[in-house]
Amino acid sequence: MKKVIVSLVFCVSLLFSAEFYTYEEALEIQKTSSKIIMIDVVRDNCRYCILMDKLLEDREFSSWIAERFIPVKINIEHDKIDLKLDVKMTPTFYFLDKNQKILKMIPGSWSKEDFKDLTKNIKGE
Template sequence: MIKISMVLLFCFFNLSALEWHTYKDALKLQEKSSKVIMIDVIRTECQYCIKMDKNVFYNEEMSQWLEERFIPVKINLDNEEMPLDVEVKMTPTFYFLDKNNNIVKTIPGSWNIEDFKDLTKNIKGE
């Protein structure tokens, strides 16, 4: 019974969570849209990264809002290399890329929904 409850809970969170893409897939998706790529750079044990996932990216309304504007990519530095030639100084750090693979904005740190929405609402890739 506990296993069933855990599976249902996991499915619930996945339904409302942001859909993350690989960087390679995001580049292909960006060719077909005018969306900016949003890269969330994390580390596995980073408590601020976990907090962002839990408090921002698992929020259904915020997830929809972000997916309308961006192609979300998550890079875990513990087992992946950063695809850009940048030195990541802290996690989480968010990089926003236009169609030419230029960083149009960098946002370091962990935020609540309102602040992250405010920081990202005017990001354009054109």
């Protein structure tokens, strides 16, 4: 019974966490959307990346992200993309317009309120 409950809780948490796309998928979606691409750059065993992942699992916050951005997660130890990002620390968030121009870069781990405040005025062309 305990295993069933743990499995159920895990499945429900997956339903409410942010859906991340590949960079290529995000570029396709952006062609027909007014949303900005948000790239979450992480690495393995990054304590602050894990903290932000937990925040992105929050139902209300992940909905807020999905309304405004096309979220992409890139692990710099495993994933390769055709974009020059100057990553000095993880996590780092990059926000890109339709021309793949970086509109804003936000390094570090943040509270829900601070992250919303830092990103609320990001606008594309």
